[in-house]
Amino acid sequence: xxxxxxxxxxxxxxxxxxxxxxxxxxxxxxxxxxxxxxxxxxxxxxxxxxxxxxxxxxxxxxxxxxxxxxxxxxxxxxxxxxxxxxxxxxxxxxxxxxxxxxxxxxxxxxxxxxxxxxxxxxxxxxxxxxxxxxxxxxxxxxxxxxxxxx
Numbered sequence: 146x147x148x149x150x151x152x153x154x155x156x157x158x159x160x161x162x163x164x165x166x167x168x169x170x171x172x173x174x175x176x177x178x179x180x181x182x183x184x185x186x187x188x189x190x191x192x193x194x195x196x197x198x199x200x201x202x203x204x205x206x207x208x209x210x211x212x213x214x215x216x217x218x219x220x221x222x223x224x225x226x227x228x229x230x231x232x233x234x235x236x237x238x239x240x241x242x243x244x245x246x247x248x249x250x251x252x253x254x255x256x257x258x259x260x261x262x263x264x265x266x267x268x269x270x271x272x273x274x275x276x277x278x279x280x281x282x283x284x285x286x287x288x289x290x291x292x293x294x295x
Contacts, residue, residue, distance in 0.1 A: 194247065202247040210244055210289045212254060213273035217289035224285040227255075230278055236260070244279060253280040 194202050199209040199216070210217045231238050234257035241258065243251040256274040264271040278286035 198245045200245050210277055210279065212241065212277055215272050216292045217277050218292050219287055219289045222288060224281055224287050225278065226284050227286060230286055255280065255286060
């Protein structure tokens with residue numbers, strides 16, 4: 146009779162430990178789903194960034210620059226000085242931001258921006274500018290021209 150008492154106690158312990166493990170599995174499953182969701186979202190954002198800015202997050206600028214909803218391409222020409230850029234620009238050349246936005250070595254981006262009133266006066270509207278310039282050194286700017294025309 147004593148043996149059956151031990152078996153009953155052993156069974157109760159086994160059932161209790163199983164029930165206890167089931168309670169700890171739920172948070173692990175939730176954490177696993179959350180981790181998978183974070184990985185999927187991060188992957189999606191990374192792919193979007195690559196498509197939009199033509200570089201992976203952390204990379205420097207490439208032969209193409211994305212700014213103001215348009216792509217600009219460098220044809221491999223020589224760098225220019227700010228004085229040379231200003232002499233040929235139809236509007237004042239001004240800094241417009243850093244490029245690429247999530248790059249580890251971001252560089253200042255310059256453009257001669259067409260005033261909004263002139264851009265919107267025609268249909269379809271004109272681009273923000275026909276060229277952008279990436280500062281690559283002291284008074285050295287890499288020119289990028291608009292892809293695909295106005």
